[in-house]
Amino acid sequence: MKETIDRILHDNYLKNIRSEQRVVTVWQAVILIAFIAIWEVASRLRFIDPLLFSSPTKVSQLIYEKIVDTSMLNHLQYTLFETILGFIIGTVLGVIIASLLWTWERFARISDPYLVVLNAMPKVALGPIIIVALGPGLLSIIMMGAIISVIITTLVVYSAFNEVDPNYQRVLKSFGATRAQCFKEVIFPATLPTMISTLKVNVGLSWVGVIVGEFLVSNQGLGYLIIYGFQVFDFTLVMASLVIIAIFAALMYKGVEKLESWLIKHTT
């Protein structure tokens, strides 16, 4: 008897959670549909200039055409490749630099003001220099995607290194561990969750770097499509590119989030 009452209480609890979830989902759908509907209607009734702001039907028609003739796929592949590579290079390089800073504390103190300046600096402003140095091509754009996240990764991971409870190192040093052994056994594994969570931030940053890079030099990619659409006054193309970017940036973020929880589960 008692057990059935307990189960009913639990069922009610689950029911409440589910109905709350339903309300949230419905509202999310309503907002999306309303946005598209208002955009479409406003464009047709010329509340907004359809030449500048296009309309959902025109945008979706264009996306459909571009998918069918595979040109969208090419641009998308190009941009995705640059972004993924950029954010992996940025993260790995940031972790490596942070490790070097930890290894040589004096080096860390010396480089501190430079890191502060580099961090404060809007990295996309370095775009022209990077392009001049590495040539107008894939390499420059990947570098843009990487450079935007490398400094912040360095700073975040380095400060995480320093926040590891020193008593773990005391334990190791009492066994006679060297600094390198302390790094391998404590510092690195203890900060792995921090490193993984920088991935999530960096994936967003790399999109910025790559799109700006494509603005500047590319003749392929979604950033290029935006700037091309702007130049030839084809704002349906601009909007279509934005929609694609929004979808894939979100998917990538979700993917990294999944990767994060998997890594956390399997490494700690």
Added chain:
Amino acid sequence: MAFLTLDNVSHYYFSTTGYTKALENISLSIEEGEFVSIIGPSGCGKSTILSIIARLMEQTEGQIKLKNEALTDSSLNIGYMLQQDYLFPWKTVMDNILLGPKINEQITDQTKIRARQLLADVNLSDTEDDFPSELSGGMRQRIALVRTLITNPEILLFDEPFSALDYVTKLKLENLVAKLMKSYNKTAILVTHDLGEAISMSDRIFLMESAPGRIAKTFVVPEELRNEAPFFVRRHPKYQPIFDEIWNHLSDDMSDENEGDD
């Protein structure tokens, strides 16, 4: 011949705003197989002594000798146990225990057998594949003890290892540690603020005073208490007299401090 000797050891802590003299002319010697305790008010430099013996820091002045030879970084195999277990949460119990051998690149089948033996000694045989988070505080501290013992240290340094535990667990662990130290004939130094714990576990007690940290007095625990398990020492007729004697010195110290404040 004394096993470990501290000869006029002093230690300063420096900071940008000045310095503190943590230890002043500490001289003491410990025999092999002896269990000594250091008690005193917080901030008297008890833990600093352990850190210096463990070579985690260098004393500012004075000498430390191991069997009449100057102590160097590698000459002493020590086991250091802290207030908390500091088991590595991402490692299994077995991997935690094998940390010391791993650091010294001495993992053999024999070390693993020894690890299992020690685990059995502390009644935790079936936990070797568990993660520390799955164990209770007392179990974790026992694992930390095994991790300390596996390298077969010549001297064990205990920095309030029982103070974070509940009372029952603490008493049980005291018994266990005392028994293990006796059976392996280990030299040990215990830092504690629990007078009863110091009396029930050790052969000699150093009472320290603070600012600067100094040894105020040394007490020898009566012969009859030394071989009893800590739990029974507390009920022994000889327990209360020495407790009172040390207590009087402790409270003298406190009244001194109060006068100083006026």
